[in-house]
Amino acid sequence: MRNTITKSALLATGLMLSVQSSAEPTAEALGYTCAGCHGTNGASTGNAIPSLAGLSEGYLIGAMNAYREDERSSTIMGRIAKGYTEEQIESMATFFSAQPVHANINQKYDATKARAGAKLHDKYCSSCHTEAGAEPEDDAGLLSGNSKLFMKYTLADFHDGSRDMPKRMEKKMKKMLKKDPDALGKLVNYYGSGK
Amino acid sequence: MSKQNRRSFIKTIGLGAAAATTAAYTPFAIGGSTKKVVVIGGGMGGSVAAKYIRMMDKSVEVTLIEANKDYYTCFASNEVLSGERSLDSIKFGYGGLRGHGINVVHDKVTDIDARARKVTTASGQSFAYDRCVVSPGVDFKYDLIEGYDANVANTEIPHAWKAGAQTQMLRNQLKDMKDGGTVAICPPPNPFRCPPGPYERASQIALYLKHHKPKSKIIILDPKPGFSKMGLFTGGWERHYGYKTDDSMIEWHGTPKGSDDNVLDSVDVKTKTVTTGFNEVKADVLNIIPAQKAGKIAFTAGLTNDSGWCPVHGDTFESTIHKNIHVIGDSAIQSPLPKSGYAANSEGKVAAAAIVALLNGESAPDPTYVNTCYSVIAPGDGISVAMVYAFKDGKIIKVKGSGGLTPGKFDAKLREREQYYGYSWFDNITNDTFG
Numbered sequence: 001m002r003n004t005i006t007k008s009a010l011l012a013t014g015l016m017l018s019v020q021s022s023a024e025p026t027a028e029a030l031g032y033t034c035a036g037c038h039g040t041n042g043a044s045t046g047n048a049i050p051s052l053a054g055l056s057e058g059y060l061i062g063a064m065n066a067y068r069e070d071e072r073s074s075t076i077m078g079r080i081a082k083g084y085t086e087e088q089i090e091s092m093a094t095f096f097s098a099q100p101v102h103a104n105i106n107q108k109y110d111a112t113k114a115r116a117g118a119k120l121h122d123k124y125c126s127s128c129h130t131e132a133g134a135e136p137e138d139d140a141g142l143l144s145g146n147s148k149l150f151m152k153y154t155l156a157d158f159h160d161g162s163r164d165m166p167k168r169m170e171k172k173m174k175k176m177l178k179k180d181p182d183a184l185g186k187l188v189n190y191y192g193s194g195k
Numbered sequence: 196m197s198k199q200n201r202r203s204f205i206k207t208i209g210l211g212a213a214a215a216t217t218a219a220y221t222p223f224a225i226g227g228s229t230k231k232v233v234v235i236g237g238g239m240g241g242s243v244a245a246k247y248i249r250m251m252d253k254s255v256e257v258t259l260i261e262a263n264k265d266y267y268t269c270f271a272s273n274e275v276l277s278g279e280r281s282l283d284s285i286k287f288g289y290g291g292l293r294g295h296g297i298n299v300v301h302d303k304v305t306d307i308d309a310r311a312r313k314v315t316t317a318s319g320q321s322f323a324y325d326r327c328v329v330s331p332g333v334d335f336k337y338d339l340i341e342g343y344d345a346n347v348a349n350t351e352i353p354h355a356w357k358a359g360a361q362t363q364m365l366r367n368q369l370k371d372m373k374d375g376g377t378v379a380i381c382p383p384p385n386p387f388r389c390p391p392g393p394y395e396r397a398s399q400i401a402l403y404l405k406h407h408k409p410k411s412k413i414i415i416l417d418p419k420p421g422f423s424k425m426g427l428f429t430g431g432w433e434r435h436y437g438y439k440t441d442d443s444m445i446e447w448h449g450t451p452k453g454s455d456d457n458v459l460d461s462v463d464v465k466t467k468t469v470t471t472g473f474n475e476v477k478a479d480v481l482n483i484i485p486a487q488k489a490g491k492i493a494f495t496a497g498l499t500n501d502s503g504w505c506p507v508h509g510d511t512f513e514s515t516i517h518k519n520i521h522v523i524g525d526s527a528i529q530s531p532l533p534k535s536g537y538a539a540n541s542e543g544k545v546a547a548a549a550i551v552a553l554l555n556g557e558s559a560p561d562p563t564y565v566n567t568c569y570s571v572i573a574p575g576d577g578i579s580v581a582m583v584y585a586f587k588d589g590k591i592i593k594v595k596g597s598g599g600l601t602p603g604k605f606d607a608k609l610r611e612r613e614q615y616y617g618y619s620w621f622d623n624i625t626n627d628t629f630g
Contacts, residue, residue: 025563032247032544033565036537036624045626046619075613076567076581083583083597149615
């Protein structure tokens with residue numbers, strides 16, 4: 001019974017939204033408006049703003065909804081995400097997931113730290129983040145080849161609790177940092193190397 | 196319109212035009228590439244429109260006409276003044292756009308014949324178009340300030356509101372100034388290019404003075420009662436530059452509504468003294484940013500109204516005065532979108548999508564727009580303003596619940612991130628435009 005009520009309430013909300021938004025820009029048009037910050041077709045050349053190109057639809061929709069509902073801390077994305085309907089977010093996700101994955105390979109990194117980071121990744125992260133975190137099917141954000149500062153900020157947010165992480169990740173991170181307090185910095189250099 | 200319908204529609208129109216021997220112009224012929232777009236102005240709006248038209252439809256011939264060989268971004272140019280950035284780091288050429296198959300012509304447009312659909316240039320060339328994009332940026336109302344003109348701006352008292360040689364001149368003047376000197380900044384009245392710009396400029400100059408000439412002062416003589424991101428800027432000035440104390444490096448003098456307190460009347464170039472309705476300030480370094488209007492070609496082509504800006508349809512940016520001409524960027528009346536580089540980027544893409552659709556006999560798609568601007572008050576203290584816009588009932592509107600400013604309460608972690616996101620924004624928007 002309860003389920004039915006929720007469902008029809010959702011349905012009603014959905015209908016209201018579609019009535020309110022008479023204009024429906026195409027996926028391409030929506031995706032193009034993001035390019036000024038995230039790069040053409042979501043391929044970022046900056047070292048702090050992440051690439052969106054080639055990420056899975058599930059990950060992109062989840063991220064946008066989390067920003068929209070203030071469930072994920074951000075500087076600007078919370079303000080931006082609130083400007084879009086669920087349909088528009090799905091549409092953008094379709095656009096970006098269809099682009100080739102973009103590795104930002106021109107970032108400076110510390111080679112020694114990157115090598116240590118590669119080992120840490122294999123040991124603690126690779127069971128969920130396969131292919132050095134560049135496999136969209138994982139439904140996770142891009143790791144290897146993503147903007148270095150973004151990786152640093154994201155790991156810091158997971159670590160200090162500003163952003164929730166899955167139980168398994170929490171356990172692994174704890175274990176990793178107990179063994180190596182500098183582990184996050186090493187991972188950032190590894191991912192930033194794009195290797 | 197289905198694909199099948201569209202094809203037969205194009206065919207019919209194409210044949211019709213080809214058959215009409217008296218027609219001076221063919222919208223598109225069968226087979227041959229005669230969809231021609233001429234873009235006037237290779238700044239943030241024009242360049243991105245040219246590139247995205249080519250990205251959306253390779254069969255459109257795009258010519259971009261721009262007087263200068265290089266473009267210097269207005270955004271981030273304040274960081275050149277403080278020495279945080281080099282002038283070279285904000286310089287962009289047109290090689291990237293040529294790579295997209297755009298015919299880049301360095302020349303000055305002298306006239307647009309809206310009836311004959313033809314653009315002529317100073318060197319005597321002429322370019323026919325099916326649709327024209329006009330993106331000339333802003334021009335200055337020098338005549339409102341006695342003693343000030345383009346020549347004075349180029350040689351002695353820069354506005355530096357178009358980045359390049361004047362940015363370097365202002366930087367050099369700041370470097371040559373004695374410690375204990377006065378820098379006066381005179382921001383323009385609304386509306387003008389880059390609303391937070393004059394206040395980021397004050398912040399960046401203060402950053403330089405704090406470290407190199409700490410006894411110096413900045414006086415802002417503002418013709419307005421307030422300004423963009425005001426609380427965030429003044430909060431930052433308190434944190435970094437002693438604002439609101441007796442020893443403040445920055446003084447801001449506003450003008451109550453209806454008054455002329457700090458509305459600029461005249462300047463004495465020799466003594467660098469400015470006179471406003473209420474104040475007289477003698478400066479060691481003087482920066483006058485005059486009131487603004489649409490770029491010159493917009494006036495020549497009759498695209499402006501009494502406001503001095505260009506009225507457009509917000510969903511296509513086609514001029515409401517002349518058909519087949521789309522005005523984008525700072526010259527257009529695009530409110531509630533601001534006159535910003537990011538807004539010009541968004542407008543360029545909306546216009547590009549509309550032009551491609553219209554040239555192919557389709558109706559213009561529904562538009563969507565974003566604006567995002569960053570300012571850096573001091574290292575570790577970046578701020579932003581953002582908004583999502585939609586088109587509803589014939590007007591551009593702000594999407595309710597979206598957008599807004601960086602929170603006023605200082606959070607060191609987030610402010611540092613905003614600074615670096617701002618730098619990435621710079622890398623990506625310039626690459627999106629010129630790459």
